Amino acid sequence: MQVASMHFKARAHDKLNDALLQANLKKMQGRFVANRRTAITELDDFEGTRDAGRDIRQDVLDDLDGWLLMFEENATKRGATVLWAETPADVNALVLAIAKRHEVRKIIKAKSMVSEESGLDHAIEAAGMTVVETDLGEYILQINDYEPPSHIVGPALHKSKEEVAELFHRKHGTPRKDVVEDLCLEARGVLRQHYLTADMGISGGNFFVADTGSVVLITNEGNATLTTTLPKVHVAISGIEKIVPTLEDAATLTRLLTRSSTGQSISNYVDILTGPKGEGEFHGPEHMYFILVDSGRSGVLASDVREALRCIRCGACMNHCPVYQNVGGHAYGWVYPGPIGSILTPMYVGLDKAQDLPAASTMCNQCGVVCPVRIPLPDLQRKLREKAFEQGLRPWYERAGLKAWAWVARRPALYALTSRIGVRVLKAMGGRDGIIHKLPLVGGWTDGRDMPAPAGRTFRELYRARQSAHGTSR
Amino acid sequence: MRVGFFVTCLVDLMRPSVGFAALKLLEAGGAEVYVPPSQTCCGQPAYNSGDRADAIALARKVIEEFEGCDYLVAPSGSCSGMIRTHYGELFAGDPPWQARAEALAAKTWEITSFLRDVQKLDKVPGRFDGTITYHDCCAGLREMGVKSQPRALLAKVPGLTLREMAEPETCCGFGGTFSIKFGEISARLADNKCQHVATAGVDAVVLGDLGCMLNIEGRLRRRGDMKTRVLHVTEVLAGERPGTED
Numbered sequence: 001m002q003v004a005s006m007h008f009k010a011r012a013h014d015k016l017n018d019a020l021l022q023a024n025l026k027k028m029q030g031r032f033v034a035n036r037r038t039a040i041t042e043l044d045d046f047e048g049t050r051d052a053g054r055d056i057r058q059d060v061l062d063d064l065d066g067w068l069l070m071f072e073e074n075a076t077k078r079g080a081t082v083l084w085a086e087t088p089a090d091v092n093a094l095v096l097a098i099a100k101r102h103e104v105r106k107i108i109k110a111k112s113m114v115s116e117e118s119g120l121d122h123a124i125e126a127a128g129m130t131v132v133e134t135d136l137g138e139y140i141l142q143i144n145d146y147e148p149p150s151h152i153v154g155p156a157l158h159k160s161k162e163e164v165a166e167l168f169h170r171k172h173g174t175p176r177k178d179v180v181e182d183l184c185l186e187a188r189g190v191l192r193q194h195y196l197t198a199d200m201g202i203s204g205g206n207f208f209v210a211d212t213g214s215v216v217l218i219t220n221e222g223n224a225t226l227t228t229t230l231p232k233v234h235v236a237i238s239g240i241e242k243i244v245p246t247l248e249d250a251a252t253l254t255r256l257l258t259r260s261s262t263g264q265s266i267s268n269y270v271d272i273l274t275g276p277k278g279e280g281e282f283h284g285p286e287h288m289y290f291i292l293v294d295s296g297r298s299g300v301l302a303s304d305v306r307e308a309l310r311c312i313r314c315g316a317c318m319n320h321c322p323v324y325q326n327v328g329g330h331a332y333g334w335v336y337p338g339p340i341g342s343i344l345t346p347m348y349v350g351l352d353k354a355q356d357l358p359a360a361s362t363m364c365n366q367c368g369v370v371c372p373v374r375i376p377l378p379d380l381q382r383k384l385r386e387k388a389f390e391q392g393l394r395p396w397y398e399r400a401g402l403k404a405w406a407w408v409a410r411r412p413a414l415y416a417l418t419s420r421i422g423v424r425v426l427k428a429m430g431g432r433d434g435i436i437h438k439l440p441l442v443g444g445w446t447d448g449r450d451m452p453a454p455a456g457r458t459f460r461e462l463y464r465a466r467q468s469a470h471g472t473s474r
Numbered sequence: 475m476r477v478g479f480f481v482t483c484l485v486d487l488m489r490p491s492v493g494f495a496a497l498k499l500l501e502a503g504g505a506e507v508y509v510p511p512s513q514t515c516c517g518q519p520a521y522n523s524g525d526r527a528d529a530i531a532l533a534r535k536v537i538e539e540f541e542g543c544d545y546l547v548a549p550s551g552s553c554s555g556m557i558r559t560h561y562g563e564l565f566a567g568d569p570p571w572q573a574r575a576e577a578l579a580a581k582t583w584e585i586t587s588f589l590r591d592v593q594k595l596d597k598v599p600g601r602f603d604g605t606i607t608y609h610d611c612c613a614g615l616r617e618m619g620v621k622s623q624p625r626a627l628l629a630k631v632p633g634l635t636l637r638e639m640a641e642p643e644t645c646c647g648f649g650g651t652f653s654i655k656f657g658e659i660s661a662r663l664a665d666n667k668c669q670h671v672a673t674a675g676v677d678a679v680v681l682g683d684l685g686c687m688l689n690i691e692g693r694l695r696r697r698g699d700m701k702t703r704v705l706h707v708t709e710v711l712a713g714e715r716p717g718t719e720d
Binding site: 009012013016322323359360361364365368369384386387388389390398402403405406408409410412415419423433435442443444445447449450451452454458459462464 | 481494512513514515612617648650656657664700
């Protein structure tokens with residue numbers, strides 16, 4: 001996918017002023033938060049389960065090469081083919097090569113965010129094949145001229161029911177339907193034909209299980225089950241970090257994932273797929289491939305933001321982020337929005353292209369509080385801010401301002417003098433009502449807010465005056 | 475009990491009444507309060523902007539100024555949170571300073587939790603005739619565990635009624651330098667907060683961090699609300715009002 005993260009500020013401005021989007025965001029934001037809050041109370045020890053989830057994920061990362069080799073060995077033993085993609089371009093090349101080998105004409109796809117990284121659908125179409133997204137949200141976006149997803153779990157959450165009704169009416173040439181169930185049925189009717197005529201199914205992978213060589217898929221619509229079992233070829237694509245040691249670990253993480261994500265005890269469908277259809281078996285593909293994708297992940301693994309790779313893609317951090325809630329996912333300009341995206345995007349596409357993302361956070365840590373695998377998201381954002389500062393990526397006036405403040409703050413006498421002058425000037429600017437409407441240099445503040453004027457004397461000078469009046473010198 | 479009072483730069487510059495209110499409360503709780511005269515800033519603006527070197531320089535200064543006290547108390551969850559939860563990490567790789575940082579972190583408190591949990595204050599000098607709502611500032615809430623303490627203390631103020639607003643724990647959008655770098659997003663978050671304050675229909679919104687106070691008050695006034703007061707929790711508890719420092 002094209003990177004637009006360098007335009008975060010301008011995009012956020014557009015989104016803040018898009019009345020329809022704002023209404024749609026308001027409708028969905030409360031639901032996720034309330035559903036999660038209820039769902040986590042079902043577990044006797046949700047916090048303890050979070051600890052376990054964190055440990056499972058961190059242990060894997062700390063010995064990732066070993067777990068990956070074990071996965072490859074066990075998946076191969078079960079008859080699947082394991083392939084490795086170093087770059088996004090490799091992902092596309094591998095998929096096209098598999099398609100060619102099996103003379104594929106039509107591909108159906110369950111949801112895969114990794115395939116968004118490489119723009120896989122476009123590569124498939126450019127090679128002359130048909131590709132159909134079967135996740136309802138992804139399908140909506142695909143028929144809307146490949147609109148980018150705005151959320152990692154609900155890619156079309158930014159759209160209202162009315163927008164979807166209009167889109168279906170226009171693209172399917174059917175009478176306009178206004179009931180959600182009718183819209184779903186219409187999509188189902190369209191997709192059914194594709195399931196039955198596709199030669200190849202592509203899925204993502206929530207977890208790759210090392211000791212069984214399986215992929216675990218967690219979905220609600222059942223589309224992944226059909227996508228991975230009806231066509232003769234199944235290709236599961238996911239990042240190298242998605243390995244878990246055992247099925248039991250996958251179960252622990254699933255308990256966290258669905259509750260943190262949609263607030264469900266468990267999703268409607270959990271598929272555990274191991275190898276192609278065996279002798280005498282009725283279900284499953286004839287050929288099964290795994291594509292394990294690096295695309296920047298080994299760089300994250302080697303960095304000081306490694307913990308970000310613990311992510312199990314539940315979306316809780318964005319659902320609870322006040323910035324995401326107000327600007328929506330498209331503002332972030334790449335595949336992964338919200339707090340986790342503010343780490344992954346600069347690490348995958350380059351800090352120089354996405355340095356606003358880790359800066360665009362109030363560090364309120366609501367994301368860290370809800371993250372099921374306890375990724376310290378604000379701490380990781382700060383580490384990227386440090387890199388941006390070290391590399392001189394921040395504007396000169398910002399650096400100069402910070403340096404000047406710190407320089408003065410290290411010199412108490414100078415601080416006392418400048419602060420005494422400063423507060424008097426500000427008080428005068430506040431006028432009779434004590435409100436400053438415009439401040440030079442910090443228009444970022446006064447464009448949308450006033451600044452309450454200070455009292456006009458600093459605490460330190462008032463305190464000193466009081467002390468001498470009392471004749472004490474504590 | 476010798477309490478080092480960390481005024482914080484924002485209180486020093488913008489709202490000295492908060493500092494005097496805090497002193498009054500600490501003394502009411504039986505503390506001998508020491509105010510290091512050379513204190514300035516905890517280093518958080520530099521730290522959160524990626525300027526680690528300056529953050530370390532300022533942290534050293536704070537450690538030197540306060541490590542001789544039994545406690546460090548600040549009228550801010552944000553600045554006390556900086557010291558308690560981040561100073562240790564700041565000196566990773568420098569064991570002697572890290573030990574000093576962690577020792578100070580262990581005795582650093584946000585004012586309402588100190589009054590309530592350490593001093594066990596059961597009577598407060600203030601009086602407030604009206605209805606207030608309480609905003610939970612992020613660092614206080616999520617770094618310092620401040621939630622019940624200010625409410626328990628406010629419940630002791632004669633005349634005061636607390637009416638909770640919607641989403642009291644949602645960030646007001648201040649975020650330090652975020653409020654200037656991303657002013658438009660910041661102002662929108664502040665506006666959402668003001669909307670909840672307005673819906674609650676109160677005389678004052680009370681909170682424990684000056685940055686958030688300036689943000690919420692600034693947005694309230696820009697919205698044309700000249701009436702709803704924005705007060706620091708210590709001002710209400712101590713009965714100190716801004717503009718009456720001298």
